[in-house]
Amino acid sequence: MDFIIFLFLISLGFFVGGRVERKHYKDIAKREAELLDIPAVTSKELHNLDDVEEAQMVSANVVISLDYFKRFLAGLRNFFGGRIKAYETLLDRGRREAILRMKETAKLNGYDMIMNLRFETAGIGQVTSGRGSLGCFEVMVYGTAVKLRK
Amino acid sequence: MIITNIDSVPGRKVVEHFGIVQGSTVRARHMGSDFAAGLKNMVGGELKGYTKLLEDARAEALERVKQQAQQLGANAIINVRFATSAISQGAAELMAYGTAIRVE
Amino acid sequence: MAKFTPKNLNDHANVNVSKISQPKEFVVLLSGLIGIMLVVYLVLGFTLEILVKHMPTKMDDALANVFPMDQFETPKNLKSARDSLQTLLDELVTLWPEANEQAYNINIVDEDQVNAFALPGRNIVVLRGLLDEVESENELAMVLAHELGHFANRDHLRGMGRGVVFLVLSVIFFGDNNPATEFASGAINMVSLKFSREQESASDRFALDLLHKKYGHVAGSTDFFNRVKDKHNIPGFFNFVSTHPIGNKRVEEIERLARESNYLYQEKQSLNDTIVAALKSDDDLEDAIEVEEIFVEIYQ
Numbered sequence: 199m200d201f202i203i204f205l206f207l208i209s210l211g212f213f214v215g216g217r218v219e220r221k222h223y224k225d226i227a228k229r230e231a232e233l234l235d236i237p238a239v240t241s242k243e244l245h246n247l248d249d250v251e252e253a254q255m256v257s258a259n260v261v262i263s264l265d266y267f268k269r270f271l272a273g274l275r276n277f278f279g280g281r282i283k284a285y286e287t288l289l290d291r292g293r294r295e296a297i298l299r300m301k302e303t304a305k306l307n308g309y310d311m312i313m314n315l316r317f318e319t320a321g322i323g324q325v326t327s328g329r330g331s332l333g334c335f336e337v338m339v340y341g342t343a344v345k346l347r348k
Numbered sequence: 349m350i351i352t353n354i355d356s357v358p359g360r361k362v363v364e365h366f367g368i369v370q371g372s373t374v375r376a377r378h379m380g381s382d383f384a385a386g387l388k389n390m391v392g393g394e395l396k397g398y399t400k401l402l403e404d405a406r407a408e409a410l411e412r413v414k415q416q417a418q419q420l421g422a423n424a425i426i427n428v429r430f431a432t433s434a435i436s437q438g439a440a441e442l443m444a445y446g447t448a449i450r451v452e
Numbered sequence: 453m454a455k456f457t458p459k460n461l462n463d464h465a466n467v468n469v470s471k472i473s474q475p476k477e478f479v480v481l482l483s484g485l486i487g488i489m490l491v492v493y494l495v496l497g498f499t500l501e502i503l504v505k506h507m508p509t510k511m512d513d514a515l516a517n518v519f520p521m522d523q524f525e526t527p528k529n530l531k532s533a534r535d536s537l538q539t540l541l542d543e544l545v546t547l548w549p550e551a552n553e554q555a556y557n558i559n560i561v562d563e564d565q566v567n568a569f570a571l572p573g574r575n576i577v578v579l580r581g582l583l584d585e586v587e588s589e590n591e592l593a594m595v596l597a598h599e600l601g602h603f604a605n606r607d608h609l610r611g612m613g614r615g616v617v618f619l620v621l622s623v624i625f626f627g628d629n630n631p632a633t634e635f636a637s638g639a640i641n642m643v644s645l646k647f648s649r650e651q652e653s654a655s656d657r658f659a660l661d662l663l664h665k666k667y668g669h670v671a672g673s674t675d676f677f678n679r680v681k682d683k684h685n686i687p688g689f690f691n692f693v694s695t696h697p698i699g700n701k702r703v704e705e706i707e708r709l710a711r712e713s714n715y716l717y718q719e720k721q722s723l724n725d726t727i728v729a730a731l732k733s734d735d736d737l738e739d740a741i742e743v744e745e746i747f748v749e750i751y752q
Binding site for chain 1: 350351352353354355357358359360388390391392393394395396398399402403406428429430431432434440
């Protein structure tokens with residue numbers, strides 16, 4: 199019986215979770231193209247700061263989790279060692295989603311670009327001690343949005 | 349209150365420095381969102397409840413930073429940084445800190 | 453300010469994501485895990501087998517001190533029934549040469565469930581419900597001999613060892629929150645059930661031989677199992693069928709063994725009067741004594 203539940207969860211994770219991920223990536227690609235006009239940079243200085251009319255910090259966050267299949271796979275990888283692709287895609291999706299949300303906020307408020315972009319990543323799962331959390335992350339991104347004088 | 353995470357407020361001149369200001373809040377997840385998150389954990393994807401929870405918590409930490417800055421008579425905070433640390437299972441401290449200044 | 457040229461990265465060449473086929477990875481890793489589990493399980497079983505075989509009885513007795521055996525004290529109203537059970541058990545033990553003249557102790561627990569257990573320290577516990585079901589001395593002897601068989605094969609130690617050690621190992625390797633641990637322990641449970649069936653039939657064989665030695669025939673050897681096997685729907689953890697898998701196959705197996713050994717079926721002996729009397733008086737008294745549920749399935 200336990201084994202049937204296990205198989206069900208694994209296939210649910212594989213098919214539904216895989217679908218969710220593909221959909222998310224498609225959505226990310228679309229929005230990245232839309233927000234291409236708002237650059238985000240990691241530098242603290244702009245060469246001509248006099249052009250700036252207004253500056254304000256903006257931030258965005260996203261909590262994202264692995265599906266059952268990927269979590270199982272990551273658990274196996276934890277034992278054998280090596281690259282955990284499941285986490286790679288998870289964090290990649292999370293970071294890009296967070297940047298997009300921040301850019302969306304900035305655009306909505308009439309800002310032109312984001313300076314000094316910083317990431318903050320934290321694992322928040324059931325277990326935050328010992329072997330680290332299993333498959334649940336928060337990615338946060340923040341920076342200073344500036345409005346340029348036209 | 350102008351907040352930036354760079355060393356200055358672009359377009360404005362810094363008149364006075366007041367030193368460090370900081371604010372933090374400790375939050376625990378609650379049962380309801382835990383349950384929903386547990387279900388969502390099966391198929392993966394964003395856990396909206398947690399996203400909102402952490403967003404609110406960070407906004408509160410930042411609000412506390414602003415209050416400290418106001419007490420000092422500042423009108424801007426520069427070089428703001430965030431820090432997150434797990435206090436215990438299911439509880440986290442969200443912290444924000446920066447330098448309070450007065451600009452023209 | 454320098455000129456900004458908006459450009460997007462191509463998702464098909466995402467450098468942050470490894471080019472690995474996950475289903476393939478899943479199959480490879482899982483078979484690796486199962487392989488390792490199998491090796492560990494076999495090695496563990498092998499070591500345990502040696503350990504269990506060569507473990508001195510003294511250590512077995514020491515184990516009995518770890519588990520609180522006074523939980524299984526016979527209540528006063530069943531003392532006389534216990535004494536006649538003890539007499540029957542002693543007679544069986546004298547017919548078992550490998551017992552090395554060591555005494556086996558029996559206790560009755562006042563519970564309605566039908567079951568008996570072999571516990572460390574040469575202790576047998578019979579639940580009153582089982583005595584209610586038994587109709588002849590022969591079938592009672594068969595049940596007691598069956599529990600003695602567990603001692604002969606040292607199942608009471610084996611059952612505790614393997615499952616526990618394996619679970620501990622998987623927790624050490626994977627951490628207790630890892631789904632891989634769930635998978636490992638689930639797989640082990642499935643294997644263990646099979647293992648338990650083999651233990652039961654080995655015990656049955658032992659019991660049948662002992663029964664023949666005692667009475668010169670094997671009448672009544674299957675009576676009890678026949679009666680209990682249809683009661684699968686009795687709820688409860690203490691149920692005989694929950695720890696002793698019984699099916700038609702098991703009864704057939706005992707009958708086949710009896711045929712192979714040319715054991716005869718003759719007249720059955722009636723149950724000792726003191727047992728019958730004790731059970732009757734108990735029904736009148738109806739002072740059931742609560743027993744804490746400290747039995748663990750692995751004790752059998």
